[in-house]
Structure formats: structure tokens, C-alpha cells
Amino acid sequence: MISYAAALEKILSEAKPYPKEIVTINEALGRVLAAEIFADRDYPPFHRSAMDGFAISSKDYAENQLYPYQRELSAGASLNLEPNEKTIRIMTGAPVPDGFDVVIKIEDTILSESNGQKQVTFSIKDVKPWQNIAKQGEDLKKGDLVLSIGLKIGTSEISVLASLGKEKLTVVKPPKIHIISTGNEVVPINTSPLPFQIRDSNSYTITSILSKYKIQPELVTHVPDSESEITNQIQQGLEADILILSGGVSMGSLDLVPSILQKLGVELIFHKTAIKPGKPIWFGKRKNTIVFGMPGNPFSVQTCSRIFLEPFLRKSFGQNQIPSYKLPYSTTKQKKGSLTEFFPVRLETTNNDKTYLSPLSFNGSGDVRAGVTSDGLAIFPTEVSSIQKDDLLEFLPW
Amino acid sequence: MISYAAALEKILSEAKPYPKEIVTINEALGRVLAAEIFADRDYPPFHRSAMDGFAISSKDYAENQLYPYQRELSAGASLNLEPNEKTIRIMTGAPVPDGFDVVIKIEDTILSESNGQKQVTFSIKDVKPWQNIAKQGEDLKKGDLVLSIGLKIGTSEISVLASLGKEKLTVVKPPKIHIISTGNEVVPINTSPLPFQIRDSNSYTITSILSKYKIQPELVTHVPDSESEITNQIQQGLEADILILSGGVSMGSLDLVPSILQKLGVELIFHKTAIKPGKPIWFGKRKNTIVFGMPGNPFSVQTCSRIFLEPFLRKSFGQNQIPSYKLPYSTTKQKKGSLTEFFPVRLETTNNDKTYLSPLSFNGSGDVRAGVTSDGLAIFPTEVSSIQKDDLLEFLPW
Incomplete structure (x- = not known):
């Protein structure tokens, strides 16, 4: 019986990259990037005021000096300085005009008026060039690699993708998955089970795990422990990229799954691994189809999904593994x-x-x-x- | 300016429970339970064999003794013992017949046949009553509280809900939310911005955060820094349960949001808190509408959402806070x-x-x-x- 580490290694070594598809940014959350994202321009795209206050040149600055001013500049507009224009009122997000390199925040200013001329004095002693200014390109230079292939798109990534104008994105196409739960004792969840029957929870569990990866299984079904019914269903399932079975892989006389898989030409990679729960897990492949045969107990399914299926999906998606x-x-x-x-x-x-x-x-x-x-x-x-x-x-x- | 802790407390104290709605189990992942879930029967519902092997009574057990046997029992069926029936072959998941209290796993047995009579010997020295049996009701007794109100439905919860046959679930109904981003500098993401313009990322960011709570905002829109346009849009937004604004709450001359909110009768609860980023945040309410006025910088929006909006939603949903x-x-x-x-x-x-x-x-x-x-x-x-x-x-x- 192979170890957990050996089983995981065998599973991961079967992962192959999936194809790509294009989605809109509204559908992108939780998907995995399949193309690199580069900056379309510098960010900030201009020397951006980080404060509400006054823009000035550090060379012209003096504490407590009266500066007359005329104009104000808000975000969403720009202006060129007039000759002898020593300062302007400026708002957060506005582009600092060429010729200025400092923003003094409004809290450090005293405003006054003399004969209709607006004027301002500043109450801080020294200024440093580029104070309270986010310099053009300080976050990203045009052409910089911003997001790498294999990154899962979360909220911060949505934010930067929107800023960069990426309305359509190349992401990994999810695999086609069939889920088959087996077992004579298992009945649909909307029925009243007989005393010795239980309801089918595993197909719901596996479906919910796949939804974390934005995968909607193509087929979810249940079959009793019948050689012909399991055979037919597995034959269909082998057309998917991944076939996930639950139940039928243990030592019982009705544990038919391993023998049927092998009759159908599915190559056994391992059966059983030294873990608890989940020891009877069966893993194999046929051509391009990967087969996970999970034990039927509900917590075995949750565990095998977390420790084997999810790492396999992440590797196939080109993602890093979930940090432990x-x-x-x-x-x-x-x-x-x-x-x-x-x-x-x-x-x-x-x-x-x-x-x-x-x-x-x-x-x-x-x-x-x-x-x-x-x-x-x-x-x-x-x-x-x-x-x-x-x-x-x-x-x-x- | 109030502290982070004081701001959070003021926000949380405005949370009121949301109404309920009914969804199917297929739509339930990520939703929050609004009704308690009780066990419909004992779990396991019967004394369940945890192994493939032989069932026997601990009183009759002896090492290396020959036991003739006839019958085998798989999961999904049941049987009553015949007089003098000392053992049966039993499979994982099958109900242990009345009269037996031990399962010996198949690895600890030797099978043989004599004149067409199947027989078995056991190779372990002692047995303990209920060995390798999951006793009826050991996980849950009929009527036990299984899941509490306020629990977010994850994969393990989906598993138990399916087992309990809960096809329809009472969950918290998500609030109606309007998102308004403001700013003259902000243009739609599918346009080429002028040098001093930036694209609208905040509405995408907030929408993606809400999707973690399975909330689809009713309206997502952008308005320039125009008194009349912001007023009209906020008036409409005040019909939602939560109005989320980004931008326009700072110290600039075009930061019109606070004054418009107050003109429209929105009660200010606080403006500014001693945090970075996110200091200019504005929070208030009118009747049943809660208003978050977030600063316009992208990381301020991500931070304010995580530290203020999400805790508010979780409290309104009756959930525990995300553990830190x-x-x-x-x-x-x-x-x-x-x-x-x-x-x-x-x-x-x-x-x-x-x-x-x-x-x-x-x-x-x-x-x-x-x-x-x-x-x-x-x-x-x-x-x-x-x-x-x-x-x-x-x-x-x-």
C-alpha cells in the first residue's frame, strides 16, 4: 500500500494543462488566468495628487509666504501652468501640472483673500520633492507583467483587471466531469429511506467542491451495485475528462468498481493508500480520462476531494497549491x-x-x-x- | 476622528436581521441558514458494519474455530438471523443483524469449504462488543439539533443536509444593494482613457466581494461629480437596503457625496476613522437603508469592504465573524x-x-x-x- 505522499505524487504526475477559453470580467471571479496580463500604460498614468490641497514647485516653496492663486484642478481634468503661476488648488486624483512637484495638504494651509485675489500660505517648514504625489509609473510601467498565468482571479485581481481595461480574459477552460455514486443502499435525497437505506449525499458534496473551481459537472448520477448498470454508466463517464465515482471500491463482494474499470481498459495507477479516512481510494486513467474511485463514506469523499482531487485540479489549471x-x-x-x-x-x-x-x-x-x-x-x-x-x-x- | 474599533462597533450596531427565503440544496452553497436543522432519524440509522468481513456475536466468538455460514449481506438490504446461524458474511454499510454485535474484518479470516458447506475461521484472539460497527445513533439521535441558524453552508454542511434529505432550505434572503461609483476622472472599463482619466474598477471590486455572500447587486452604476446627477442616483439608491458609494467623500471641492447625503436626509453616523487606507469613509443611514461612502482609491475600497462591509453583512446574516x-x-x-x-x-x-x-x-x-x-x-x-x-x-x- 503506497503512502499519502506517493499517492499524491502519482496523482499530480497525471495532471495535464487544460485548454483556454475567453470570458468577460463579470464571469472571471474564481477562474484561473491562462494568459499573462501586461500593463497597458503607466500606473499611475500621470503624477497624481494623493491629497486635497495645493500644488507648488519645491524650488518656490517658503513657509508662511503669501501665494496668490487663481485656478483649481480636480480629478478628471488637466491644465498647463501660466507664466508666473506659482500654485494651484488641487484635488486628490488630479494630475499635478508640469512644473510642480509638491502637494501641500489642505490641513497645512491658510486661505485668505485680498482685493478679490485669493491667496494661500503654508504652515509646514520644509517640503520634499514629490511629497504627497503618486509618481507616474510608480506602481506599474507600461508593458510590465502584472498577473501571471495560473493565478486564480480574486477580488484584488478583479480590481486591477478592471483598472487595466481587461473586459475579456483568457482563462483555463474547466474540464468535463461526470460524477457517479454507487451503492444499493443509496436512495435519492427526496425519498424516505427504508431503515437500512441512506440518502445520496456524495454527489452533492462533490458537486459543491467542484463549484469552488467554477466547474459544473456535465452529469451527476447514481447507479445501484449492478455489473451492467455500473458498466454502462462508466462507459459514458469515460468520455469525460474526469470521472469521479463514490462507493464500490472496498473489499466487499458488491464492490464492483475496480473490476469493471479494468475490464473497460482503465489503467490502474494505484488502489489503496495509507490514509484514514479514504484508504480504499482507486486511481487510474484511460487515454485522456482520469478516474477517481472514492470510498463511499461521506467524510472519506470530503477528505479525498480535498487532499487528492483539488490538488489535481489546481495542477491541471496551472495554479499553485493551496498554501498549508x-x-x-x-x-x-x-x-x-x-x-x-x-x-x-x-x-x-x-x-x-x-x-x-x-x-x-x-x-x-x-x-x-x-x-x-x-x-x-x-x-x-x-x-x-x-x-x-x-x-x-x-x-x-x- | 473615531478609532477603528469604535467605527466597527457603530457599523455593527446598525445590523438588523434580514428576512428568510427558501432555496433548493443545489443553490444552497455559500448561503446562511435561517432555520435550525434537526436529525430526521438516528445516524447511523442502524448498527452499520464499518468493514467488509463477518458478523458474529461476541458471546459466540472463539479464535481458530470453524464456523459454517450460508448467507451474505450487502449494504442496501437486511436480514433476520435463522436459529443457530452463528455468522454471516457482511459488507461495509450493511445493517448488522439483531443478535450480532461484532464484525471481524475480512483480512482477519480464513475461508474454506467442506462438502459444499462454506466455513470461516477467525485469526484474532479477542473481540470487543461493537467492534467495527458504527452503532445506531452514535453520530446523531433523531431530533438532535444538527445545524444552527447563522451557519454558512459549506461542503460539509451540504453533505449532511443531503444525508438528512433536506432538499429545500430556509436561508437568509440577501439584501438589495445599489453600488454607485463617482468621479469625473472615472471612465468605463471598455474605453480608452484620456491621459488624466482612469477606468472604473471599484464597482467590479465591490460586486466581486458581494458575490462571496451570494449577493447580486440590483444596480451598479457610475456618475460624474455633478450635484444633480449624484443626487438623482442616490435618491434611487436609498430605496435599496444598502447603498455603497465609492469616491467623493474626501476634502476636495468636488467631494459632494457627504453634503448630498445629508440634504437627502441620510443621518451621518461617522465620517472619517483613524485607519489607513480608508480614512475618509462616511457611514450613515436613512430609515431602513444603510449607506457606506467609501473613498475612491482601489485599495481603500478593498480594505473598507473587508473590515467594515463584510462584518456588517455577516452580522445582518446572523453569521459569526470570519475568525482572525x-x-x-x-x-x-x-x-x-x-x-x-x-x-x-x-x-x-x-x-x-x-x-x-x-x-x-x-x-x-x-x-x-x-x-x-x-x-x-x-x-x-x-x-x-x-x-x-x-x-x-x-x-x-x-
Whole structure:
């Protein structure tokens, strides 16, 4: 049985880049850039006043001197200085006229009038060139690389893309995915199950995880543990880029999925890995189709999705992996055996100002409410049998 | 000028609960529960085999004894024991028949056959009652409270809601929101700006932040710095639950927003708070409409949204606030003045296994690419002028 690290490596090594498509900026949040974004001009595009106040030349500045002035300049306009025009009133966001290199903020000025002539004095002792001015190009020069391929578009990226006028964007095209849940015991969620039946939660869980990646599965379906029905459904699923199965991969006599996959020519890459929950996971491929056969327990599906499916998608999208954190554990925990264990935790910041990983009630992979109210998974490493308070654990946020 | 804490408190004290609506589970991800969810039956609903193997009674168990057996039981069916039926083959997920209380996993059995009679021996020394069985009701008892009001529905919640057969859910109805960006210098993103013009990024930024809360703004628009145009647009915006403005709240002669709001009868709750960026923020209300007047710089909008708008929405939704973390800073940083400063950071886990907050290039609130590739904001506290490496800072993830 291969280790968690080996399983992850085998999965990631199957990731291949997906094609591109073009979307509008309104559809871009959460998508992944598939083309570099360059600055269309300098940013700021001009020497921009960062304050409301007066613009002046540092060479002409003197404290408490009376400066007559005429004009004011707001954002959205520009002006050229007249001969002997020593200062102007200027607003935040306006372009500082050529010849001036300082903005004095309004709070440091005294305004007056003499015979209808407006005048101003300044109450600060010294000025420095470019004071209170955002210089042209100080954020970005025209042609600079602004956003790289593989970056997930979040709010800050939307902001800069709008500023740069990128109304249409080249992003990674999401893969075609089929989801098949299996199991005679599983009934649709809108039915009243018999005492020995349970409702189909896994297809909802997997669909919700995919929506984080803006993927709408092409087909979501359930089949009972019947050789012919599973075979037919998998045959159809093998036309997708990714086929995700839940259930049917364990040691039972009705765990038909592995043998059917192999009959259909799907190459086994690994079956079982030394993790808990999720040990029976089956992973393979046929031509361009990747197959994840996840165990049927609800928390196994959540865990396998987070630790295997999501990293695979991110690598295929050209994204960085979700950063993992090392955070101290709030209490003690024991385990037997040598599996790498994953369990749900919450973040808790205590009075002593440390952020801890704190465990939640958890009855194992079949626990129907496992993960509820959690912030992510903590990893109980293979080689460790006992965690003490304050030990640093790896934390995988959802 | 009031402090960050005082401003946040004033904003939160205006939050009032929103009405409810009903959605299907397929639309529920990211929504906030407005009704409690109770268990419709015990979970597990029966004593469920957690392994593939053999079911037996702990009283009848003996190592290396030959047990004849006839029947096997998979998930999705049930059976009643025959007189003298000492063991059955059982699969993961199947209900353990009344009379049995142990499951021996298949790896610990030896199967054989004698004169057509199937038989099994077990290779483990002792068994404990309920070994390898998830007992009926061990996760949830029928009627237990499973999910509370105010919980945001994530993947684990979708999983349990599906298991419980909750096809329709009562969630918080999102508020009606109008977004108005102002400024003569601001042009639509699909135009070529003149040298002294910039494109409208703020309405895209705010829209993308609202989408995290599954809110689609009712109206998104831009108006120039014209008294009549701003007045008309704000009048319409005051029919929404929340009116969000960007720009026009500073000290310039064309910063018309505060006076127009007050002319229209909007009660000022505060104008300016001791933060950077975002100092000129204006906050007020009229009847049932809350008004956020954000400064126009792109990073001010991102910051004010994260530190003020989002907490307001979460409180109105009945949600807990986003947990903040305390994490060590990776380097040193100085500030002048006594404002509470917010700056973009990335999480970085170093070789010594600590997760640090690491700064990004940042030219202040007008920096068009501020926040790009960041994981959230770090807070430079009011009373501190110098941060050292390893100092713990509050971290607000996006």
C-alpha cells in the first residue's frame, strides 16, 4: 500500500494543462488566468495628487509666504501652468501640472483673500520633492507583467483587471466531469429511506467542491451495485475528462468498481493508500480520462476531494497549491497504526494570542456530520502516535 | 476622528436581521441558514458494519474455530438471523443483524469449504462488543439539533443536509444593494482613457466581494461629480437596503457625496476613522437603508469592504465573524502616525515550520495592483510604531 505522499505524487504526475477559453470580467471571479496580463500604460498614468490641497514647485516653496492663486484642478481634468503661476488648488486624483512637484495638504494651509485675489500660505517648514504625489509609473510601467498565468482571479485581481481595461480574459477552460455514486443502499435525497437505506449525499458534496473551481459537472448520477448498470454508466463517464465515482471500491463482494474499470481498459495507477479516512481510494486513467474511485463514506469523499482531487485540479489549471499552514494543536490526541490520518479542526485564537487548531467531535469516516463547522483538516502524521498540546500540525483549510 | 474599533462597533450596531427565503440544496452553497436543522432519524440509522468481513456475536466468538455460514449481506438490504446461524458474511454499510454485535474484518479470516458447506475461521484472539460497527445513533439521535441558524453552508454542511434529505432550505434572503461609483476622472472599463482619466474598477471590486455572500447587486452604476446627477442616483439608491458609494467623500471641492447625503436626509453616523487606507469613509443611514461612502482609491475600497462591509453583512446574516488569526511577521516594518494600518500579506511556511505573514510590494491606497496575490490583510496596530520579526500580528484572510 503506497503512502499519502506517493499517492499524491502519482496523482499530480497525471495532471495535464487544460485548454483556454475567453470570458468577460463579470464571469472571471474564481477562474484561473491562462494568459499573462501586461500593463497597458503607466500606473499611475500621470503624477497624481494623493491629497486635497495645493500644488507648488519645491524650488518656490517658503513657509508662511503669501501665494496668490487663481485656478483649481480636480480629478478628471488637466491644465498647463501660466507664466508666473506659482500654485494651484488641487484635488486628490488630479494630475499635478508640469512644473510642480509638491502637494501641500489642505490641513497645512491658510486661505485668505485680498482685493478679490485669493491667496494661500503654508504652515509646514520644509517640503520634499514629490511629497504627497503618486509618481507616474510608480506602481506599474507600461508593458510590465502584472498577473501571471495560473493565478486564480480574486477580488484584488478583479480590481486591477478592471483598472487595466481587461473586459475579456483568457482563462483555463474547466474540464468535463461526470460524477457517479454507487451503492444499493443509496436512495435519492427526496425519498424516505427504508431503515437500512441512506440518502445520496456524495454527489452533492462533490458537486459543491467542484463549484469552488467554477466547474459544473456535465452529469451527476447514481447507479445501484449492478455489473451492467455500473458498466454502462462508466462507459459514458469515460468520455469525460474526469470521472469521479463514490462507493464500490472496498473489499466487499458488491464492490464492483475496480473490476469493471479494468475490464473497460482503465489503467490502474494505484488502489489503496495509507490514509484514514479514504484508504480504499482507486486511481487510474484511460487515454485522456482520469478516474477517481472514492470510498463511499461521506467524510472519506470530503477528505479525498480535498487532499487528492483539488490538488489535481489546481495542477491541471496551472495554479499553485493551496498554501498549508503549520499551527499549534490545542490539546492531545493519540492514534494506533501507521496511517496518515486527517481530521476536522477549527481555528481558535485564545487569550494568550495564539491561533490553535482545535478538534471537533468526529466518529470517523462514516460520521454523517463530520466536518460541519470546521475550518479544514489537520494531518496526524504517519510516524507519530501521540500529539501533545502546542505541537505544530499541518492544516489544510477547506 | 473615531478609532477603528469604535467605527466597527457603530457599523455593527446598525445590523438588523434580514428576512428568510427558501432555496433548493443545489443553490444552497455559500448561503446562511435561517432555520435550525434537526436529525430526521438516528445516524447511523442502524448498527452499520464499518468493514467488509463477518458478523458474529461476541458471546459466540472463539479464535481458530470453524464456523459454517450460508448467507451474505450487502449494504442496501437486511436480514433476520435463522436459529443457530452463528455468522454471516457482511459488507461495509450493511445493517448488522439483531443478535450480532461484532464484525471481524475480512483480512482477519480464513475461508474454506467442506462438502459444499462454506466455513470461516477467525485469526484474532479477542473481540470487543461493537467492534467495527458504527452503532445506531452514535453520530446523531433523531431530533438532535444538527445545524444552527447563522451557519454558512459549506461542503460539509451540504453533505449532511443531503444525508438528512433536506432538499429545500430556509436561508437568509440577501439584501438589495445599489453600488454607485463617482468621479469625473472615472471612465468605463471598455474605453480608452484620456491621459488624466482612469477606468472604473471599484464597482467590479465591490460586486466581486458581494458575490462571496451570494449577493447580486440590483444596480451598479457610475456618475460624474455633478450635484444633480449624484443626487438623482442616490435618491434611487436609498430605496435599496444598502447603498455603497465609492469616491467623493474626501476634502476636495468636488467631494459632494457627504453634503448630498445629508440634504437627502441620510443621518451621518461617522465620517472619517483613524485607519489607513480608508480614512475618509462616511457611514450613515436613512430609515431602513444603510449607506457606506467609501473613498475612491482601489485599495481603500478593498480594505473598507473587508473590515467594515463584510462584518456588517455577516452580522445582518446572523453569521459569526470570519475568525482572525494571530501569526508571526516575517520581517520588520515601521510606521509614523497613530492610524491603524492595513496592508496586504501572503502566508509563507518556512523551513523552520512556522507560518509567517509576509509583506507584498505596496505603494499605498492608490496602488492599482495592491493586494494582488495576497492571502489577506495584516493589521499594524495604532499604538505600535515598529514591528519586529516574529511579532504576532492579526491577520484577516480575504
